[in-house]
Amino acid sequence: MTITPPGRPTRCVIDHRALRWNLKQLRAQVGPRVKILSMVKANAYGHGAVAVAKTLASAGSDAFGVATVEEGIELRQARIKQPILVVAGTYVEQLPELLQHRLTPVLHEIATLKALDQRLQQLKRTMAVEIEVDTGMGRIGFRGSEIDAWLPVLARLKAVKLQGVFSHFSDAESANEPYTKKQLNDFNRVLERLRAAKIIHRASHMAKSAAIVTEPNAHLSMVRPGLALYGMYAAPGLRKQIELRPVLSWKTAIIQLKQVPAGTPIGYNRTFVTKKKTLIATLPLGYADGYRRLFSNRAQVLVRGQRAPVVGRVSMDLTTIDVTDIKNVQQGDEVVLLGRQRSGIIGADELASWANTISYEIFTSIGARVPRVHNFI
Template identity: 35%
Template sequence: MEAKLALGEPRVLISRQAILHNARVIRQSIGPGVKLCAMVKADAYGHGAKIVADTLCHFDGGDTDGFSAPAADQLGVATIEEAAALPLGENSQTPVLIFRPVENVFLGRQREAIELAVRRGWVLTVITSAAADDLNRVAQSINHRARVQVMVDTGISRCGTSLDSLEHLLGHIASRPGLRLVGVSTHFASSEEADDPFNREQLRRFREATDRYAQRDPRLIRHTANSGAIFFAPDAHLDMVRPGIALYGVDPTGTPNIDRALKPVMRWTAPLLMIRDLPAGASVGYGQTWTAKSRTRVGLVPVGYADGYPRMYSNRAAMSVLGKLAPVLGRVSMDLTVIDLTRVPQAVIGDEVTVMDNDPMSAVSVYQLAEWAETIPYEVFCRIGPRVKRVSLEQVEDVEPIADSSANDET
């Protein structure tokens, strides 16, 4: 068969309906009065922060006694740069939490970024008195008051002020006129493991250290629960939860759970770029790691490790064509991957190839791709590169509203 070439490009298809469905599932798990901070860091876990944030913030959340609100009360990002890239206007009332702690305030462009965050009212994370002092000076120099949260380390030993230092730091912040404390948080080390006793120990430490401050200031938002704790530790919901992977339809355990009713948001597709019939003895790809034992029809897919389809998938993974598995042949290269079309003789150039399906039980689900790569779904999502265009499946008018359970009060 003569080789022919199709035009087209890989795409990640993002379902706004699924995003809102997952937010609904989370709302039902946390109940009324608990805020939802949607984690959209790392380009919304590779899903496209602009599409995800627009969906969560700009679609009505349904009416409850005449009240209408977005699906998310707040948005969480890692950096000021990520916050600035969100589709929020300068006068947006959507609170944005920036989780990477403030340091090096006066180093060049970081000063400009800090000023932007303070002017926009974004919440900055502080874990040291020195950073609090620097931030206080910046805020006062532009006649603003910086909104801050304190992250406390209760056992993950990553970033956060120590339990022993918390009281001093909170008092330090309270004495600085350019700062306003709005929240205190911590992060669980093993929240996806429901029976791990260390989860309860971390929560005990956090509550013991912060209960009195919450009693003094009812507006103080305490938050500990990521996706795992939302489902496994209801006593950790406190004032706000921070769903990440669950918003994108993946069970926090890393294995599908139909009873949880989460819907995967992403489907990754690419066109079948070329079809060839190889004679017996022909090899495929760099290093000739696969050789045809008999005449074999193969297809070329414009996806490679530069797009986030790792070289580890060589001779190991598969894609789906017309509902049938097409194993990867030879090494995955930077821009291209060859697949076996033996089971799909009817395939033609231009047919859609499913690189990752949004069916959790699919043979090419994110769970299966993670297993092939010996990693977790988070990483599979996050490494999908910018060459793969993120596209919304639905138009605005096609999206159903999500039921709301709490008002979006200012923090």
């Protein structure tokens, strides 16, 4: 049952059946022996981390990935029991929270790794951690090519227990990309060096959504999908290999209809002026909800299954569309900003193209004030 909050009709509807379906498709790609760590950072890519993680946990997700300690605590407080990896930075001052909530930090460089080990020894505690190896992203992580410098540090750790080693692909969206092959080879070489040095760890992982499909050799002991769980393709070419179902729809409704004559300016700075008699509908959402200002005079929405253009500037809380061509349109009509309506569809990739961005940014920019309505059946 979908329970829609009363009042402002702007909301995201999250389809948990599609979420379970997507996890099942990913499971089919990797087989039963490879673990799946579901990336639910950034509020599960804007879909609602707690509800999403609960569904994925009950559908067989083996672990979860978040960016921050705070995101991990939110999951623990919601009784998520699976291992939770904190991928985007470790701060030694958060050690009490990491220990209390059994979160697994990722270490990226020597200084923090040593500081963590020392602090744990002082507390007479041990802790499982993972390390990230930079094989070609050039951001955080121990550089694979500098393993001679950091491997001896790993070997001397006392309280820190290495549980996993991972790396991240830069460009895995198409199959047979030489850079992807090179990253995987470099990572495998690092794993061999660790094995040779008898630095034992249980998990090694590398594949995000795209690589799960394009690079089966990168499945290793675990994969880390994000975008695919939410039903989106990291590249159009992947459609042929896996059937994913979009999870999030973004909807609102018309709160006012206004017939205006030719020559009427619409919105801030008069960027749109009607050329003929026009029916303008106003929608109760704006850039403060994540409906980007770049959509002004570019994006389209669905009304009664038909497309209607956004006209004038998107304001902070309101957006105007031209519904002159929509037959029988009425105040209160549902408007779909992202998703399906009758035979019409606006995908996250299309929405992203109107703001020169990617679906990831569209999802994670949907504002906190937009209720997520979870449909579990």
